[in-house]
Amino acid sequence: MDAQKVDMFIMTNGKFFESHQINVIRERLIALDDSKWAMLSTVQFKDPTTSLIVSLLGGSLGIDRFMIGDTGLGVGKLLTCGGLGIWAIIDWFMIMGATREKNMAKIQQFLY
């Protein structure tokens, strides 16, 4: 794919991924066929900042975990008052990384 297009993609979507993954994504995208660009540019990623806000407000109910697609863990958090309040606090710090991991799993379907 065109390097300019790839850099544009990285610039607009870089915040959705871990910084150490960006180089891999860039290399894979450059090697990728041009026909996948249309599909790739329409993929919706989850914003880590949004999930942090949701986690701060509704973390004890597991809403943050439901939102990023971890339904099982969400049910676990919901049934236990956010893991007796401890897991809810841990997730304030974990949820942004977890969201980025989910985004990575999503883009991986297109990269390989």
Added chain:
Amino acid sequence: MHLSRNRLYGILTLACLAGYVWVYFNFSSDSLGNYDNINVCLIKHFTNVPCPSCGSTRSVLSILKGDFLQGFYFNPFGYILLLILIVVPLWLVYDYLRQKSTFFQFYVKAETFLQQKKTAIPAILLVLVNWFWNIYKGL
């Protein structure tokens, strides 16, 4: 998109251990139905409004003492939690010994089942109804 098998099993082992310690701690500390010591819920702590799962510890304790109606009254989630606390460790031990991942497959299936609209919406409604009941009871 899902958790890896070993990570899920680790989290669940930790959660079940914590659950048993929590239940044991509360079971041994409460003698005369004095439940005032149970107050770890963040929502209840800050807003004085009970959350959907407030009362589930009291519910589990009541069920363990054989008072099933009182357990249901405190919080119906207690039954689900007790079931999980009994079934999951046995299932995990079976998987560890047999080197299988039957529980993981079940977990993934259950997750996709819960994500469907026709099960998600009734489940959310049930939780909301339980929440309003909790507030009404003033747990």
